Structures are given as structure tokens and as C-alpha cells.
Amino acid sequence: MVLKLYATSTVSSGKGIVALVLAEKQIPFQLVLVDMGAKEHKTPEYLTKHPFGQVPVIDDDGFILYESRAICRYLAEKYADQGTALLPKSLKERALVEQAASVELANFFPAVMKILKESVGKARRGLPIDQALVDESLAELSAKLDVYEVILGKQKYLAGDDFTIADVFHYAVAPFLAEGGIDIMTSKERPNVARWWNELISRPAWVKLRAEGIKGTIN
Incomplete structure (x- = not known):
């Protein structure tokens, strides 16, 4: 299952650094646009993914993770041998x-x-x-x-x-x-x-x- 990124398309704050890691690591992903103006990030369904009602969130084959720095660490670790090496091994x-x-x-x-x-x-x-x-x-x-x-x-x-x-x-x-x-x-x-x-x-x-x-x- 392809990794899903729940975010807006603008490159800013947490979603910007997650998008950068995805690019540096050359990780295929599907962007699921979250309409902040329509309060989609505050719906009951979305709150099951991010209890604080924010973006970004990733869904990696059913594994849900929020908080941008945590997501960046996870992606850098999982795809350690792919793209730019963002985490040393020692x-x-x-x-x-x-x-x-x-x-x-x-x-x-x-x-x-x-x-x-x-x-x-x-x-x-x-x-x-x-x-x-x-x-x-x-x-x-x-x-x-x-x-x-x-x-x-x-x-x-x-x-x-x-x-x-x-x-x-x-x-x-x-x-x-x-x-x-x-x-x-x-x-x-x-x-x-x-x-x-x-x-x-x-x-x-x-x-x-x-x-x-x-x-x-x-x-």
C-alpha cells in the first residue's frame, strides 16, 4: 500500500519538512489534500488520525503517525538506504x-x-x-x-x-x-x-x- 500524506499543498511549517524528507528520500506517496478552510481537519474522522486536528499526518499501510518531526525521523529510519542518508548509523x-x-x-x-x-x-x-x-x-x-x-x-x-x-x-x-x-x-x-x-x-x-x-x- 502506498504511503499517504494528509496535508495541504503549501510548503510551510511541518508539512514542508515532511515533504522535503519524502523528496530527499525519493519515497513514493499519495497526497490527500485536507481542506483547512472547510475545517476538514476538525472532523471526527480526521481527529481519529490526528487528535489535535492538525496537519501533516501519514498513513503507512495502516500505521498512522502525526507530528512532523516524528514523521521525518520515521521516514529517515525506514528508508535509511534510499535517497539522501539523513540519519547516521553509529x-x-x-x-x-x-x-x-x-x-x-x-x-x-x-x-x-x-x-x-x-x-x-x-x-x-x-x-x-x-x-x-x-x-x-x-x-x-x-x-x-x-x-x-x-x-x-x-x-x-x-x-x-x-x-x-x-x-x-x-x-x-x-x-x-x-x-x-x-x-x-x-x-x-x-x-x-x-x-x-x-x-x-x-x-x-x-x-x-x-x-x-x-x-x-x-x-
Whole structure:
């Protein structure tokens, strides 16, 4: 049975990183579009798949899994020998990936979300922006990226010299900073961060996703 991805076609947040892993791993899948406007994600049937009523969800021959980072780990593990190797095999290398992934979730993601909610989010809704709060949040993210600069000065990617799911997780929210006119990810002040981020957003799988949106490979 072909793997099913329940999501929308837009490349953003959790569904974006799952779609990227599917592309990097060359995993055939069927996209089951969820009409968020029609509240399909809140129907009793859908809630049996995702009790919080969100996307994405995968159905792998009856095995239902939600939460994007969990899905990414599952796919990277199941298809370890297919496409891009996103998880190393040795215990110590895997621990370094989990370390970097934890840093993303505990430090990077919250800092970026504060900025996006106050700037991009409010701008889209036509609401007044608290610039002082944006500046405070930018300072917080800058401090996190200063540490990234040190790490990336010693290695190519966040968990070592190979591209892994720890890097993938950053695609969930970071691309929206540039869309909001915030170029902090490619600032000349942090050449190692800029080199890393420019390489990530130039990966062919990501470029294609951004251009075409999420499309299943099997109808």
C-alpha cells in the first residue's frame, strides 16, 4: 500500500519538512489534500488520525503517525538506504544529530516563531506590529545564531559534515524570515551561518518544492 500524506499543498511549517524528507528520500506517496478552510481537519474522522486536528499526518499501510518531526525521523529510519542518508548509523553520530535537533526545537524554533508571529503574522492580518517586541525577539535569535556561527565554523552542518534531519527541521519556519524582509539567516555578520543556510535553501529538492508546492508522486 502506498504511503499517504494528509496535508495541504503549501510548503510551510511541518508539512514542508515532511515533504522535503519524502523528496530527499525519493519515497513514493499519495497526497490527500485536507481542506483547512472547510475545517476538514476538525472532523471526527480526521481527529481519529490526528487528535489535535492538525496537519501533516501519514498513513503507512495502516500505521498512522502525526507530528512532523516524528514523521521525518520515521521516514529517515525506514528508508535509511534510499535517497539522501539523513540519519547516521553509529550511536555517537546519531546522538550528535539528536543533540542538534534538540537545539533546533528548544532554541531556534521558539525564537523564530516570536518574530514571525509579531511581524509576518500580524502584517498578513493587517494588524499593528509592536516593533519593540520584534527587535527584542531579533536580539534573542541573534544570540542563538551567534552560537550557530561557532558550531558551523567547525563543521559543515549542525550535526557534523553531513546533511541530516537536524538541518531539515530548520526549514519549517526559517524561510519565512526572508519573506518578511528579515535577512538574519544570510547576514554578513555570520558567514558560517550564511554559507550553511544558502546551501540548504539551494538544495534541488527544496527549490523544486518551493516552486511547485507539495505534489504526490502517485495519484
